[in-house]
Amino acid sequence: MRKLAPRLISAIGLLLAVLVLNFLLIHAAPGDPVQVIVGDMGGASPQLIAQMKAQYGLDKPLPVQLGLYLWQVLHGNFGYSVYFNMPVLDLILQRLPATIVLVLSSLILAVVIGTLLGIFSARRPRGILSHLVTLVSLFGFSAPVFWTGIMLTILFASVIPIFPVSGMFSVRDTGGFFAQTLDLLRHLVLPSVTLASIYIATYSRLARAAMLDVLGADYIRTARAKGLSERRVVFGHALRNGLIPIVTMVGLQFGQLLAGAVLVETVFNWPGLGRLAFDSILRRDYSTLLAILFFSAILVMVANALTDLAYRWIDPRIGGGRTRKATKTPAAPGSKSPGPAKG
Structure with missing residues (x-):
């Protein structure tokens, strides 16, 4: 259990870093889902574009979007797919x-x-x-x-x-x-x-x-x-x-x-x-x-x-259990410990 706890903590920290870095890198790329949808529609008014961005949460500052996304993932909600028109988790499981x-x-x-x-x-x-x-x-x-x-x-x-x-x-x-x-x-x-x-x-x-x-x-x-x-x-x-x-x-x-x-x-x-x-x-x-x-x-x-x-x-020796410490056998009462061998 002592070996499992540090690994579990490091795994959670790694997954959190993956979520944050991927979110920042993807949002740093040019374009967004609304632009793709508008392009497929052949154009839209600025009011409709602003309404769609508000619907998908793209009108908020990036730190706010990141916080909301992490909170949703913590509750098992990975959002809704704009292109496939279904919950993302269901799509991933399929x-x-x-x-x-x-x-x-x-x-x-x-x-x-x-x-x-x-x-x-x-x-x-x-x-x-x-x-x-x-x-x-x-x-x-x-x-x-x-x-x-x-x-x-x-x-x-x-x-x-x-x-x-x-x-x-x-x-x-x-x-x-x-x-x-x-x-x-x-x-x-x-x-x-x-x-x-x-x-x-x-x-x-x-x-x-x-x-x-x-x-x-x-x-x-x-x-x-x-x-x-x-x-x-x-x-x-x-x-x-x-x-x-x-x-x-x-x-x-x-x-x-x-x-x-x-x-x-x-x-x-x-x-x-x-x-x-x-x-x-x-x-x-x-x-x-x-x-x-x-x-x-x-x-x-x-x-x-x-x-x-x-x-x-x-190889059971890799990552094996505890090694036994070498114990010294106590000498009998009144006996002398052996000295170095004489050549």
């Missing part, structure tokens, strides 16, 4: 599951494939597979996710029409739960592969470097000397220590995954928070954009907390 499905599937795909490629290339550092992993890594680092998404869309829309290239479900009713799940997985293939492509390169190089370091350790040579199979040595002994830098990178890159989801969801028209953020930016929908940034910060904090738990599962 789009959040799609983003979580996309990000988690991409993360699992990147970690599993990247780690396996790194392990196999580390076993033979000068082999063909190792050079192939290096080439794949260079391509993954060089290709932007939106370009990869566009290329996959062209490939699977016209050349090899196997997977859907837009949306999360088919328009027609596909039947029961099993059929809908299968339809979701088919729509998920291209967005998740696109988002995972750059991170597969990252984890493959990181896993290769970590496994090369671990495979040269003394306890690995001892395990091989005992006659253990190579598979048990690699996956049973070396992989556990080699996973520590990979787990660290997962916690650090979760925020980048959410940022990359904005581009991927826009390319594939995936109905998640990324697509919602893109539309909110174009329409200057302040309330919706602020809520997206707030919930994204919560997701990143949850990912960091899960990373800490993964550390303790991989």
Whole structure:
């Protein structure tokens, strides 16, 4: 409980800082929702513009707007979406599951494939597979996710029409739960592969470097000397220590995954928070954009907390409990304490 309280206080302070900074940065940008609405209407009188600004609270000074916004968020009210014409919280809850499905599937795909490629290339550092992993890594680092998404869309829309290239479900009713799940997985293939492509390169190089370091350790040579199979040595002994830098990178890159989801969801028209953020930016929908940034910060904090738990599962010595203090055994009555050994 003593360790949980400081983390909870720091998390609350971080979320408050996120709210304040995002509010100030967004309101510092030119334009506002009223100007977008007036532009779509083809113009409006100054009286109508002033009335609309008063309706959305944009006529008040910026510190007053910030105070009112923080008070509303404290009570669970994230405002009303000007563009989508519905409460922001309901809108976020509708789009959040799609983003979580996309990000988690991409993360699992990147970690599993990247780690396996790194392990196999580390076993033979000068082999063909190792050079192939290096080439794949260079391509993954060089290709932007939106370009990869566009290329996959062209490939699977016209050349090899196997997977859907837009949306999360088919328009027609596909039947029961099993059929809908299968339809979701088919729509998920291209967005998740696109988002995972750059991170597969990252984890493959990181896993290769970590496994090369671990495979040269003394306890690995001892395990091989005992006659253990190579598979048990690699996956049973070396992989556990080699996973520590990979787990660290997962916690650090979760925020980048959410940022990359904005581009991927826009390319594939995936109905998640990324697509919602893109539309909110174009329409200057302040309330919706602020809520997206707030919930994204919560997701990143949850990912960091899960990373800490993964550390303790991989290596119980990390963040472990209290260490026992060395106690000195009292000498027997009348005995002398041993002095330094004479050489």
